[in-house]
Each structure stands twice: as C-alpha cells, then as structure tokens.
Amino acid sequence: MSSNLMEVRNLTVDYVGENAIARAVNGIDFDIREGEAFGLAGESGCGKSTVAFALARLTRLPGLVTGGSVRFMGEEVLEFERERLRKYRWNEVSFVFQSAMNALNPVIPVSEQISDTIWTHNPKATREEIRARAVAMFELVGIPARRLDDYPHQFSGGMRQRICIAIALCLNPRLIIMDEPTTALDVVVQRDIIEQIVDLKAKLGFSVLFITHALGLLIEFCDRIGIMYAGELVEVAPSSAILDAPQHPYTRALGNSFPPLTGPRQRLEGIAGTPPAPRAMPVGCRFAPRCGQAMPVCSLIAPELKVYPELGSEAACHLLQ
Amino acid sequence: MSPVAIAASPASDVLVEMRDVDMEFVLGGALVNQHVLRALSGVSFQLRAGRALALVGESGSGKSTCARLLARVYRPARGSIAFKGADIEPLRGRSLQAYRADVQMVFQDPFGSLNPTQTIGYHLERPLRLHRPELRGGAIKAEVEALLARVGLTPAADFTARRPHELSGGQRQRVAIARALSVQPAVLLADEPTSMLDVSVRLGILNLLEDLKTQRNLAALYITHDIATARYFAEDTAVLYAGHLVEQGPSGVITSTPAHPYTQLLIEAVPNPQRKITPRAARRATDIPMWTPESRGCPFVARCPRALAICREAMPAPTDLGAGHTVRCHNL
Numbered sequence: 001m002s003s004n005l006m007e008v009r010n011l012t013v014d015y016v017g018e019n020a021i022a023r024a025v026n027g028i029d030f031d032i033r034e035g036e037a038f039g040l041a042g043e044s045g046c047g048k049s050t051v052a053f054a055l056a057r058l059t060r061l062p063g064l065v066t067g068g069s070v071r072f073m074g075e076e077v078l079e080f081e082r083e084r085l086r087k088y089r090w091n092e093v094s095f096v097f098q099s100a101m102n103a104l105n106p107v108i109p110v111s112e113q114i115s116d117t118i119w120t121h122n123p124k125a126t127r128e129e130i131r132a133r134a135v136a137m138f139e140l141v142g143i144p145a146r147r148l149d150d151y152p153h154q155f156s157g158g159m160r161q162r163i164c165i166a167i168a169l170c171l172n173p174r175l176i177i178m179d180e181p182t183t184a185l186d187v188v189v190q191r192d193i194i195e196q197i198v199d200l201k202a203k204l205g206f207s208v209l210f211i212t213h214a215l216g217l218l219i220e221f222c223d224r225i226g227i228m229y230a231g232e233l234v235e236v237a238p239s240s241a242i243l244d245a246p247q248h249p250y251t252r253a254l255g256n257s258f259p260p261l262t263g264p265r266q267r268l269e270g271i272a273g274t275p276p277a278p279r280a281m282p283v284g285c286r287f288a289p290r291c292g293q294a295m296p297v298c299s300l301i302a303p304e305l306k307v308y309p310e311l312g313s314e315a316a317c318h319l320l321q
Numbered sequence: 322m323s324p325v326a327i328a329a330s331p332a333s334d335v336l337v338e339m340r341d342v343d344m345e346f347v348l349g350g351a352l353v354n355q356h357v358l359r360a361l362s363g364v365s366f367q368l369r370a371g372r373a374l375a376l377v378g379e380s381g382s383g384k385s386t387c388a389r390l391l392a393r394v395y396r397p398a399r400g401s402i403a404f405k406g407a408d409i410e411p412l413r414g415r416s417l418q419a420y421r422a423d424v425q426m427v428f429q430d431p432f433g434s435l436n437p438t439q440t441i442g443y444h445l446e447r448p449l450r451l452h453r454p455e456l457r458g459g460a461i462k463a464e465v466e467a468l469l470a471r472v473g474l475t476p477a478a479d480f481t482a483r484r485p486h487e488l489s490g491g492q493r494q495r496v497a498i499a500r501a502l503s504v505q506p507a508v509l510l511a512d513e514p515t516s517m518l519d520v521s522v523r524l525g526i527l528n529l530l531e532d533l534k535t536q537r538n539l540a541a542l543y544i545t546h547d548i549a550t551a552r553y554f555a556e557d558t559a560v561l562y563a564g565h566l567v568e569q570g571p572s573g574v575i576t577s578t579p580a581h582p583y584t585q586l587l588i589e590a591v592p593n594p595q596r597k598i599t600p601r602a603a604r605r606a607t608d609i610p611m612w613t614p615e616s617r618g619c620p621f622v623a624r625c626p627r628a629l630a631i632c633r634e635a636m637p638a639p640t641d642l643g644a645g646h647t648v649r650c651h652n653l
Contacts, residue, residue, distance in 0.1 A: 043519045186379035187546060191590035198598045213520045219594035243594045257520050259553035261576055261591050267531075268553075270524030274489050 005073060005175060005207050006032040006055070012067035013050050013059060015278070022278035024050045026231040027068065029305065032175065037201065037208040039222035039239070041215050041254065043275055047231040048211045052177050055209070056093055057085055073174070091121055094168040096161070098180035103164050104152040111148040114138075114167050121171055137166040141196060158189035162196070169200065177209045182217075194221055216258055219243050227251045230276055230286040233305060237313035247308065247315035250287045285318065293319055336507055336540040337368040337391060337424070342400035344386055344564075345614070359612045360386045361564040362636070363400070368508060373534055373541035375551030375572065377587070378561035381609050384544045387561075388510045391542065392426050393417070404508075422452045425501035429513040431493035435485040442481030444500050445469070452504040468499040472529060491522035498529065502537075509533070512544045527554050548587060552576045557645070560584045563612050563620035565636060570646030580648040583621045619651070627652045 013025040025047040032038045040048045053059050055070055057077060070077040072092065080088055097103050104113060114134045119125060125133075135145040141162040143155075152160055161181060168176050178197075182190040198221065201208060210222055218225055219239045226236045227250065235248040246252045253271045273290040276282055282289055288298035297318050305316040344361040361383045368374055376384045389395050390402060393409060402409050404420060412420050428434040435444060445465045449456055456464055469477035472495040485493055494514060501509060511530060515523040531554060534541050543555050551558050552572040559569040560581065568581040579585045610620050618633040619625070625632065631651050639647040 043521050187548075188379065188586060188590045195598060214592060215520075216592035216594045220592050220596065220598055239594075254521065257524055259524075259549045261549045261552065261588065261593070265552065265573065267528065268524050270528070271521035272525075274491065274519075274522065 003034055004031040005034050007071040008032075008051075008055070008068070009071075010068035011051065011054060011070060012065070013047070013054050014064050014066045016062045016064055020279055023281070024063070024231055024278060025054065028226075028228075028231075028233045030226050030233060030236055032207050032209055033223075035201075035205050035207055036224065037210055037222040039218040039225040040209065040211045040228060041213060041218050041225060042228035043213060043254075045275060045278075046228040048228050049179055051228075052095075052179050052209065052211055056089060056095055056177060058095075087121075090117065090173065091171050092173055093175045093177065094171070094173040096164050096168050096176060096178045096181045098183050104160060106152050109149045109151055110155075110163050114163070114170055117167055118170055133170060137170045138163075140169065140200065141166045156189075157185055158193060161185060161193055165193070165197070165200075169204070169206075172204070173206060175207045175209065177211075179211045180213075181210075183212060183214070190217075197221075214258075215242075215254055227254065230281060231278070232286060232316070233314075234287065234317070235313060235315040236305070237311065237315070241311050241313050245311055245313070247311065247313050247320060248287075248317050249291050249293050249319070251315075253290075285316075295319070334369040334371070335367045336370055336405060337542075338365075338403045339367075339387070339391070340365050340401050340403070342390065342397045342402065344383070344390060344395060345398045357614055359564060359614055359616070361390075361397075362612065364561075364564070364566050365400075366559055366566065366569065368540040368542055370507070370540050371534060371538040372557065373530075373543050373555035375543045375545060375548075375555035375558045376561060377545060377548050377551050377558055379546060379609065381563075382561040383564040384546075384561055385512055386564075388426065388512050388542060388544055391508070391510055392424060393420065418452070422504040423506055424508040424510065425504060425506040426510045426512065427494070427497050427501050427514045430517050431490055431497050432485075432517070434497050435493055437485050439484070440481065441469070441483050441485070441488070441496055444496060445481075445503055448500060448503045464503070468503055469496075471502065471533075472496070472499045473525075474499070489522075490518045491525060494518060494526055495529065498526075498533070502533065506539065508540045508542070510542045510544075513546070514543075515550070516545070516547075523550075530554065548576060548591060560587070563609050565612075565620055565649065567621065567650070568646075568648045569639075570642070570648075571644060574644065574646050580642060580646070580653060581621075581650050582625050582627060586624070619649075 008030050010027045010029060011025055012027050015022045015024055040051065042048050054065050059065050065078060077088065104110060111134055114137060115130045118130045118133050134148060138145050138148055143159060143162055182193050210218065212218055219242055222239050224238050225242045226233050229250050235251045242251060246255055256268050257270050259268060271290055276286060284299040284302055288294040295318060303316045303318045305314050307314050342361055342364045343359065346358045346360055347355055348358050349355040366374060376387055378384050390397055409420060442465055445468055446461055449461050449464055465481060466477035469480050474480045474492060474495055515526050518526060527550060533539055545551050555572050558572040558575040560567050562583045568575060568584045575584060576588060579588050610623065612620055619636050622628045622632045629652050637649050637651045639649050640653060641647055
C-alpha cells in the first residue's frame, strides 16, 4: 500500500454568526495517498468545498477551523507559521477552482499571471527562466505558446480552465485540490480536460483531491472516493466499491440520482426531502430523516465510520453493524 | 416509464411544427462593425401531444433560441412556426395572449424567475386572473392550492404566504412549474429546468414533468446538455450543433446507435462509471464555429474524424435511417 501524503483527522469547521454557530464540517477523517486521485462527492452545502479550503488553510471568517488535524508529509498544516504556509501553498499544494472565468485577472495578460506565480515563489529566477517555464507549462496543457500574451477574454472557457491548471502545476506541487473544475464546462470540453489531468498526473506523479457532485465522473477518474452528507463522511471506499457495492444508503441513493445512458429506461426516484439546515441538524444519523431504511436507533445515536476490510470500505451506518 | 415507442404517432397529434427556420442576430456596434450571426440554420421539428422532444447540444448551439422562437420572444428570419396547424406569425393582441397561455415556459434559474418581493400565492394568482377570468374569489384560492398540491408542495396553505427566499431551489422550481400549469397550457417549454438544482432533487422535478406530460397530454420541449436525462425524460431527441439539427430520432436509438460523428463524440464524452479514463493522443479543437450567412458546408467539419471534401462545400439533406431516425451527414 502506498504511503499517505495527507492525513486528515477529526477536522471540524464552523461558521460563526453573531448569535449562533453552524458546524459545516463535523469531525471528518480521511487520507490522500501518494499519486492517487481522491474524490469527495456530495450535494451542495454538504461541506465538501469547506474541507478543500480548510486543507489549503484558506478558511476565512466567518469560517473557522475549530478542531482536528491536517498532516501533510508528516507536518501539521494547521500549525504552519506565515513563512512555512507560504511555501506550503502552491509549492506543495495548489488549487483549481470551478469558475475559470473569474480565477484569472481580466486586465492582465495570462503570461504575467503565470510569471507572477513562478516569480513569487522563486524570487531569484531570471526573466528568461520564468518565461521559459511559462512556455513549457502552456505547452504541457496544450495551448500554443504564441497565445501567452493574450488576455483571459480571448480564450474559451475550456482554455481558461487549462490555463488555471498550468498555473496550478507551474511549481510542481505534490497535491492539487480541484474544486468542481469542469462543472461549468460543456461535456465534450469536460472530457478533454479530465483526460488531460489523467495524462499529466501519470507524467508528473502528483496527487489530486477532486471535488464534484457528479458521481459518475468521480468514479471514472478517482482511485478512492469519500461521500459527504451534511458535514460528515458517510462512506470512504475504492471507486469500484462505490459503483458495485455501495454500503451506505445515501451512497446508493446518490448513485441512483443520475439516469444512466445505457440499459433499460426505468423510473428512478432520486432522494426524497432536502438536506438538513446546518443550524438544525437532526440528532443521531443525519441522513435518517431521508433514509428509506431508517430504524428507531438511527434517530437516537449517530453511527461511527467503521472499516469493512473485505470491501476496502469504511461506512457509517447502523444497518451494517 | 414505458419503453421507447418506435411507431410514429398520427399527424393529428402534432401541436407545434417548426419548419426550415433560420434565426439571425446582428452583433457588434450600432452602426459600424456589424456582423450577422446565424444562430439557427434550417431547423425543423415537431412537438406532439403527450410526448417530449429533447434538444441536446453544447452552449451556444441554439437550444434556447429554439425555445424563445416557440414562445414568440423572437421571430424567425426565414421559415415558419405553426401551432395546431396555424402560423403563429400573424398573432396579435388577444390571439397572442391566448397563444402564450397555450405555450408556457419553465426557466433554468428558479432563483431568478420568481419575484423575491412577492408571495408564492401572488405568483400563482396573477396568471389565473389574467388568463382565466371565469375564476372568481374563493375559486382562485382553491385553484392555487390545487396547483401547489399538484406539484407536490403540501400542505398548500403553508406555501401560499411564503416568499421565494424561504423555499429551496427544488421547491422554487415546483412553483415555477405550477405557475406554468395555472393557465392550462398544451405545450411546455422547459429550458434546462434541473441544471441549477441539487443532484438529489433533479429526478424529482423530471418525474413531476413526466407525470404532467402523461396525465395532461402535454407536448414538451426539453432543453438540456445532459444526453442521459434526455433519454430518461424525452421520447425523442434532436441534436443541435452550431444552429444545425444534425440528428433526430427516438431517444433510445440516438443514444445506443448514434449516426452523426458529433452525436458520437457527445455520447463518448458522457461520464461512464463502467470504464476508466484513457487519455487520447490527439485532442480535437473544441470551439464551435461562429456561423454566418456566408458560411458553407457542415459546421462540424473542423472536428470531424471522417470529413470529406464535399463536407466543406454543402450541408447534406437529412438521410432517413428508418423509425423516425434522421441524420445529416455525407459520410455514413
């Protein structure tokens, strides 16, 4: 088994209001291994982006990391001082966001935006070295170097997202956190970008934390997947197990929320009800009010994430005891 | 859901017929630098009672333009649109108002399509007062509650006094559907009705539209970029590329045996958990060409793996592959 690049333990993130605290992430545990693609899936508001921000130490008020530990190559990220944090961000862990339209500065040529990143982290590099690196990164993601001095509006959405990927890769990070990187793109462009990420990952050997609600895409792309519901991880398993042997009722329900492209046309039911509001979390299992198989115990005691070694899965459900 | 019906319905079922429609927009400055974008080129399709047609294609392919033409927000540059056999172009005043009651739209964004300062009750009462003058007093209130119950918002009395911000996205979209139903339409135009919603509630909305389509014998136009939900909800699918209808037919046939290279590319791109991603060596250019009245040939030619010399010269006429499946391609 490969070693862990990142170990997240009991991570807790709150959003602090004047009169109330909303717990967005409630003590979650997972690992990201060397060279693996780890996926986080769940509905809007389940806390998956909050996790991503917390891992990169980008949580801002009213968000607050109130507990737990994030260890990156053995070091405690949550205790990094200013200088260490500066090196950690982008040299070691970089980010690709959903909105490629907004991630780039519209009034600066893209060459400057990539050079800035390289220069900030390598202040001794010469102008020529920086330019050469920028050209190399552009070629890596399949954009002709002659377009380096164009402005963001001169590129299509897919090309802008590729530029964001080039900027994320330019310092050779160990981990790239991708938060819905293809959601705003058309399906053919999405396929192109994903294939490119797979290709680059094989060449450069980085790990990926990939966040999206599109479970089908995640199963295709990732090695292991964590399913989040209402701020908690309900199941962590290899992609093949998420597809063939989902253990948690929520994982099954989420899988049945996407009509397939093949097989018989039959009615699917989705998931009844809506996720709970962060300030009114149910007692016990948070999925119980929407769960078709809920038992009396489910609304009393919260199940713990337990390992099921024969499946390589971890799941938190009373049905599995 | 019944298996795909192959047999074509009788012609009398046809409620809406779009025939050879071109749509053009003038882009650029007020006086100088003007150029013409041809958003639709020779598009023809029919909507039948009790059936749904899915329009599939990427952003900018002209899907929403089709819906707006049918809602008579735009008028076609060439070609005709008929409702129950009569051209909609001459409609004015009262006849146009009646047409708009017959053809209703549900929009993509339930956050933008409801007025945040008004109650849910107001949103449903207003169309009733405008389009159904026979209803008065208590009858309006009863009809509002019946509509809310019909779209699954119960107890209805709880919802009438609320405002949109108190509802979730899925509930808001149900209000938008109830509003469309309030005027007893024959045709429903649904423009990406689920793409802004949470994954777990999307199916609920599609199932509601499916039930309404069957029970009220509605003709539906379902606009989507997701070909899997097109197959799930719509009996027929039409694929648009740069304003050209490149392939059309029963949804099951389009997804299992696509004939046009663009449809094939689209289906190949859909996430499929049954396989693992293998990077392709050569990437194809992914920009849709900007189509103008001077453009010639097939718009897909630059990306097409089996393009011929003739593909740059002329767009082929539809080839009939049987069972209502047609495709426009020179190299089949």
